[in-house]
Amino acid sequence: VMTQSxxxxxxxxxxxxxxxxxxxxxxSNNLAWYQQKPGQTPRLLIxxxxxxxxxxxxxxxxxxxxxxxxxxVSSLQSEDFAVYYCQQYxxxxxxxxxxxxxxxx
Amino acid sequence: xxxxxESGGGLVKPGGSLRLSCVVSGFTFNTYxxxxxxxxxxxxxxxxxxxxxxxxxxxxxxxVQGRFTVSRDNAKNSLYLxxxxxxxxxxxxxxxxxxxxxxxxxxxxxxxxxxxTVSS
Numbered sequence: 001v002m003t004q005s006x007x008x009x010x011x012x013x014x015x016x017x018x019x020x021x022x023x024x025x026x027x028s029n030n031l032a033w034y035q036q037k038p039g040q041t042p043r044l045l046i047x048x049x050x051x052x053x054x055x056x057x058x059x060x061x062x063x064x065x066x067x068x069x070x071x072x073v074s075s076l077q078s079e080d081f082a083v084y085y086c087q088q089y090x091x092x093x094x095x096x097x098x099x100x101x102x103x104x105x
Numbered sequence: 106x107x108x109x110x111e112s113g114g115g116l117v118k119p120g121g122s123l124r125l126s127c128v129v130s131g132f133t134f135n136t137y138x139x140x141x142x143x144x145x146x147x148x149x150x151x152x153x154x155x156x157x158x159x160x161x162x163x164x165x166x167x168x169v170q171g172r173f174t175v176s177r178d179n180a181k182n183s184l185y186l187x188x189x190x191x192x193x194x195x196x197x198x199x200x201x202x203x204x205x206x207x208x209x210x211x212x213x214x215x216x217x218x219x220x221x222t223v224s225s
Contacts, residue, residue, distance in 0.1 A: 032211045034150070034212075044213050085149060093166050094152040096149055099150075
């Protein structure tokens with residue numbers, strides 16, 4: 001089970017946002033993060049816990065291993081306000097967290 | 106341009122069946138694992154099924170095991186999801202998603218989705 005916290009995070013543009021994801025058992029570094037904006041499909045941001053996917057800005061960074069993971073968005077831009085999901089791909093079944101909504105403060 | 110286009114969604118009664126299709130273009134379909142991921146209205150993402158490039162390896166979420174069947178036709182660049190014994194809780198947008206090249210079991214390209222509504 002993947003558990004994300006908080007459910008909603010209110011942050012001002014230009015500030016830093018830190019999102020958490022916890023796995024009920026170790027997933028090593030087989031952890032991905034996705035961003036989903038309203039009415040859009042998810043976009044892969046991070047894989048391998050810390051590697052940015054192609055075309056993802058450097059303000060997005062991931063860290064962690066085992067059971068505790070963090071997605072950090074530094075200097076939030078208006079386009080970063082969205083829902084973020086973590087996903088473990090260490091084993092079947094593949095599972096997502098319930099999501100964190102990042103909203104403008 | 107890489108594209109995945111789903112179709113086949115609609116309204117069906119509990120216990121009914123539906124077959125979803127996903128036609129892809131812009132990449133070599135027969136070299137990629139492809140997946141179905143669903144999202145209930147206002148809810149999060151749920152992985153449903155994966156099928157390897159040859160169709161040999163197939164995996165399902167526990168919630169659909171025994172009711173859903175995934176298949177592919179590489180000659181037609183198409184992915185399918187046969188859904189039987191549908192339940193109200195299967196109501197969702199169903200996305201087909203391509204596995205990320207070099208990063209197994211993650212998803213880099215998604216279709217726009219097709220809505221499945223199970224209701225009496």
